[in-house]
Amino acid sequence: MNITEVKAVISGGVSGLGLALARKVVAGGGQAVLLDVNDEAGAAAEDELGTAVHYCHTDVTQEQAVTDAVKWTVNKLGSVNVAVCCAGVVGAGRVLGREAPMALDFFTKVIQINLVGSFNLTKAAGAAMESNPRNDDGERGVIISTASVAAFEGQIGQAAYSASKAGIAGMTLPIAREFARIDVRVNTIAPGIFMTPMVAGMPEHIQESLGASVPFPSRLGKAEEFAELAVHIMENSYINGTTIRLDGAVRLSPK
Numbered sequence: 001m002n003i004t005e006v007k008a009v010i011s012g013g014v015s016g017l018g019l020a021l022a023r024k025v026v027a028g029g030g031q032a033v034l035l036d037v038n039d040e041a042g043a044a045a046e047d048e049l050g051t052a053v054h055y056c057h058t059d060v061t062q063e064q065a066v067t068d069a070v071k072w073t074v075n076k077l078g079s080v081n082v083a084v085c086c087a088g089v090v091g092a093g094r095v096l097g098r099e100a101p102m103a104l105d106f107f108t109k110v111i112q113i114n115l116v117g118s119f120n121l122t123k124a125a126g127a128a129m130e131s132n133p134r135n136d137d138g139e140r141g142v143i144i145s146t147a148s149v150a151a152f153e154g155q156i157g158q159a160a161y162s163a164s165k166a167g168i169a170g171m172t173l174p175i176a177r178e179f180a181r182i183d184v185r186v187n188t189i190a191p192g193i194f195m196t197p198m199v200a201g202m203p204e205h206i207q208e209s210l211g212a213s214v215p216f217p218s219r220l221g222k223a224e225e226f227a228e229l230a231v232h233i234m235e236n237s238y239i240n241g242t243t244i245r246l247d248g249a250v251r252l253s254p255k
């Protein structure tokens with residue numbers, strides 16, 4: 001798929017990795033609808049990126065809202081051929097916390113936003129892409145989710161987050177196999193530690209030690225590097241059914 005043809009729906013698209021991707025898509029001549037719950041950041045993204053970008057308030061945990069948002073995207077852009085799931089929360093907490101064991105509600109909320117939210121968008125986008133004409137590469141669409149290296153080596157305090165991200169990595173291949181029938185590719189990116197608002201909120205010394213823990217290059221990832229990989233996945237029609245680590249060879253320690 002050529003970047004100029006991209007009509008993308010990006011969840012979590014008003015901040016961090018999703019916003020960097022929206023910027024790259026627009027710079028390449030594509031268009032995007034950004035789904036998020038942060039209306040202020042949504043308005044700021046529209047102001048910055050102009051008419052090629054629209055914001056649509058959408059809570060990814062709400063099945064019908066996501067279905068409606070994808071329909072809204074198709075109305076706004078004419079069709080949708082790319083979906084990228086970036087909406088997510090960190091959800092750190094020990095199973096046996098200092099005060100009490102983790103509340104099930106907390107665990108479930110992280111799963112709902114990170115995993116179920118990605119499923120909701122994948123399902124709605126796949127249904128919308130099914131009726132697209134095939135492009136020059138013979139495909140009707142590309143779906144990309146965002147896991148984390150915590151899917152594979154979660155730290156103490158990441159039980160909920162790791163479970164949600166491992167779920168995303170786990171559903172990638174079965175959905176890619178299923179969506180082969182509709183000529184839609186399905187992939188996942190598993191980022192290491194990236195400098196986004198999610199990480200910028202941490203104390204500086206922790207950010208520095210996180211950067212130093214990366215073998216090479218020994219620094220935090222840049223959101224633009226995530227965007228570059230996502231665009232490469234859109235453009236390279238042989239990448240399918242896989243989860244790609246983007247992490248400077250970092251392997252998270254137990255804590």
Ligand SMILES: NC(=O)c1ccc[n+]([C@@H]2O[C@H](COP(=O)([O-])OP(=O)(O)OC[C@H]3O[C@@H](n4cnc5c(N)ncnc54)[C@H](O)[C@@H]3O)[C@@H](O)[C@H]2O)c1
Pocket residue numbers: 011012013014015016017018035036037038041058059060061085086087088089090113114117146147148149190191192193194195196197198199
């Ligand atoms: N930054 C990192 O180091 C890193 C590493 C690995 C994976 N990730 C993953 O990348 C994705 C993007 O992270 P980021 O660092 O850009 O974070 P971010 O906080 O900058 O962006 C996440 C966005 O998701 C939105 N969001 C949260 N709950 C939502 C909901 N219910 N419905 C719709 N939108 C919702 C937020 O409002 C926010 O705009 C997340 O899934 C995160 O888990 C990030």
